[in-house]
Amino acid sequence: MQLEQFIQDIIQQGKVIVAGQVIPFTQEDTQQTTEHLRAYYDNQLSELTGPVPAFQPEAAVWAAIYLYRAVQLTVLRELGEDAVNGLLTSFTGAVSPETILSVDLSFRYLPNLLGLARGLAPEDVLVKQIQAAAIQWPFSSVGMKVTGEMNVEVIMNDACLRRAYIDRIIEARDRSRCNNDLVNEYIREALGDHGQTFWPDWIPLQKDLSGSQSQADNASC
Numbered sequence: 001m002q003l004e005q006f007i008q009d010i011i012q013q014g015k016v017i018v019a020g021q022v023i024p025f026t027q028e029d030t031q032q033t034t035e036h037l038r039a040y041y042d043n044q045l046s047e048l049t050g051p052v053p054a055f056q057p058e059a060a061v062w063a064a065i066y067l068y069r070a071v072q073l074t075v076l077r078e079l080g081e082d083a084v085n086g087l088l089t090s091f092t093g094a095v096s097p098e099t100i101l102s103v104d105l106s107f108r109y110l111p112n113l114l115g116l117a118r119g120l121a122p123e124d125v126l127v128k129q130i131q132a133a134a135i136q137w138p139f140s141s142v143g144m145k146v147t148g149e150m151n152v153e154v155i156m157n158d159a160c161l162r163r164a165y166i167d168r169i170i171e172a173r174d175r176s177r178c179n180n181d182l183v184n185e186y187i188r189e190a191l192g193d194h195g196q197t198f199w200p201d202w203i204p205l206q207k208d209l210s211g212s213q214s215q216a217d218n219a220s221c
Helices: 002-012 027-043 057-075 081-087 097-107 110-116 125-136 159-172 181-198 215-220
Strands: none
Touching (some): 027 057, 057 110, 081 125
């Protein structure tokens, strides 16, 4: 039950143990992991507002396996580029509020994972894979220093995800997420009259009459 134990450990303790060799997960292990993730999903419902997207088991298990293998690959450095590309496969399902929130059960630890791999060269294929995952799943990667275009349309169109996403940005004071007009508008709304308390140096984007963003505001956000 290596995958199930991994998920329990990272959720409960923030510390994990991975196998010293790549061993396929058994069907029983993935089934037990699914149930554990489902219970974890249900436990977070009180922290969310609005209609909460339903649990999507395939996405949740895919993300758990991805996280496990990525941690394993930071330890087993003798495994080469082919192993990294072969083990860290992309999610093939549709990106939806359900998959985003289910993937987040494991991918909320992506910032920790990047920190674990920080000792590797920036051009290392594993680092690139982790950064690509962060860009593909922006809901889970708030606070990570990565560059690339993030599609937040699905997040912003779902009331539950949007509120949680904005709260995460404010909590992390993640300026890199401030280059989107809609995101900025919801940050402004969430901060209300308490901006100086929760994010003292946040400056909303401003537009000139032509509709383009000013350079000064781009630099501040």
